[in-house]
Amino acid sequence: MSIYERLLSYRDEKYKNFQSKLIPNIDKKTIIGVKTPQMRKIVKEVYGTKESTIFLQTLPHQYYEENLIHFFLISKIKDFDECIREVERFLPYIDCWTVCDQATPLVFKKNHDKLLPLIKKWINSNHVYTARFGIRMLMNEFLNDDFKGEYLEWVASKNGDDYYLKMMVAWFFATALAKQYNATIKYIENRCLDPWIHKKTIQKAVESYRVSYEHKEYLKKFR
Numbered sequence: 001m002s003i004y005e006r007l008l009s010y011r012d013e014k015y016k017n018f019q020s021k022l023i024p025n026i027d028k029k030t031i032i033g034v035k036t037p038q039m040r041k042i043v044k045e046v047y048g049t050k051e052s053t054i055f056l057q058t059l060p061h062q063y064y065e066e067n068l069i070h071f072f073l074i075s076k077i078k079d080f081d082e083c084i085r086e087v088e089r090f091l092p093y094i095d096c097w098t099v100c101d102q103a104t105p106l107v108f109k110k111n112h113d114k115l116l117p118l119i120k121k122w123i124n125s126n127h128v129y130t131a132r133f134g135i136r137m138l139m140n141e142f143l144n145d146d147f148k149g150e151y152l153e154w155v156a157s158k159n160g161d162d163y164y165l166k167m168m169v170a171w172f173f174a175t176a177l178a179k180q181y182n183a184t185i186k187y188i189e190n191r192c193l194d195p196w197i198h199k200k201t202i203q204k205a206v207e208s209y210r211v212s213y214e215h216k217e218y219l220k221k222f223r
Contacts, residue, residue: 003046003055007065010038023064023096031064036102039065043072056086060093067093071103080111084118091122094129097164101132104140112146123154131158132168139172143179152176152184156192170197174204177219178211185215188222199223 001009016033023031046052052073061067070090077083083105094100108115115137122134135155142151155172158165173193176184187193193201202223206216 003042003051003069004063004066006042006045007032007034007039007063007069010034010042019064019098023098026064026096030062034065036068039068039072043069043076047073047076059090064096064099067095067099068102071099075103075105077105078107080107080114083107084114091125091130091133092127094133097129097132097167100129100164101136104137108137108141112141115141120154123158128160128162128165131160132165135168135172139175143176147180147183149183152180152187156187166194166197167200169193170200170204173197173201174208174211177201177205177215178208181211181215185218188219191222 012033012035014033015035016028016031019031019033020028046055055066056070056073059070061070071094074083074086074090077086087105119134119137119142122130123138125131125134135158138151138155142148152173155169158169160166173184173187177188188198188202191198202219205211205219211219
């Protein structure tokens with residue numbers, strides 16, 4: 001059974017309708033309607049097989065869920081260089097925020113030195129979802145022990161009017177306020193961010209359980 005046939009076996013029309021509302025920028029006809037646990041099950045079944053290898057070589061895909069399966073398979077690759085080759089081959093084909101945000105290659109965590117310059121390159125991309133992916137990887141991997149203040153500027157200086165890009169910038173800064181407050185608060189106090197992103201960052205930080213009550217009250221002053 002092919003990956004496409006496996007996906008069809010889990011098709012759920014109600015879930016398809018639900019998904020289409022979350023990702024209005026892609027054609028509803030490209031959505032099969034398969035829930036994430038079922039897709040993860042398929043990935044577990046096919047990973048490492050010849051079918052998986054052929055599937056990864058076949059781009060572009062026709063269906064939204066095929067793109068998700070593709071990224072889930074990439075995220076399991078254990079060799080860093082091979083994983084990066086597959087990530088960079090796939091990034092130009094990402095066309096919605098859900099595919100962009102669902103997968104994080106496991107091998108990234110142990111290869112920060114090699115990953116960082118790639119993240120900077122991705123953030124500088126003119127392709128919305130490549131840039132969004134780069135910002136998300138910086139948020140996931142470099143807001144803890146490996147944090148440097150300059151990373152905030154990488155994201156703050158990212159220009160673009162796309163809604164999904166601006167939302168990612170706000171998400172990054174709200175997370176940075178939770179994890180690296182002292183370095184990040186300056187960007188709010190000095191209103192360094194695009195006005196819409198500034199407001200959305202504060203909203204997300206105030207809604208976050210990871211930001212202290214005192215910090216939330218202070219942030220509200222800058223709405």
